[in-house]
Amino acid sequence: MFKTLDIFEPSKKIFSNKSLLDNGDEDLSFVNKISKFLVSIIKENKKLANYEEMVVSKENNIFNTKVFTRMPLKDFLIFLHKYNKLEDCIWVTSIIYLERFCEKASVVLTEFNVHKLLFVSLVLSLKLFEDINYNNAYYSNIIGINNKEMNYLEYLFLTTLDFKLNVSKSEYNKYKKYIDNFTNKLN
DSSP, rough: OOOOOHHHHHOTTTOOOOGGGTTTTOHHHHHHHHHHHHHHHHHHHHHTTHHHHTTTTTHTTTTOOGGGGSOOOOHHHHHHHHHHHHHHHHHHHHEEEHHHHHHHOOOOOTTTTTTHHHHHHHHHHHHHSSSOOHHHHHHHHHOOHHHHHHOOOOHHHHHTTTTTOOHHHHHHHHHHHHHHHHHHHHO
């Protein structure tokens, strides 16, 4: 499809445990909303006249990977949710970080970069909200990238955001409401 130039090659073993995707009794309604929201953004971006050039641009290429595209975005989100028991506030804050980063870095969300971008924003959100945090070696193992890449991607994210991770209550509520309303319109 598109020619991507990965800086690092993620592990091929990722997501081999399909049992982590079993829904069980857990409520995944907000995870489904996030999935629909991100997929719709990517679909809209694909309509851009210069989409193919943006996919391989220097700004996007750092986050591009072919490995993650083998797993549908919804399954990736379910995997992350099951592995980390992510609360809605983590998801919403990560979407805020993701939008801030894409805007400041001139990155366009694509099917090739959404997995890594979202994962880094989730890790930053977890580190902000959770009392107990793990190091990046732990987080990088979750999705099968090496620790050096995880550190670099986190550093890139933080410096692009000028280390400003605070989210006001009104901004949070605005995004949460938008995601809820957006996905309710799709149903």
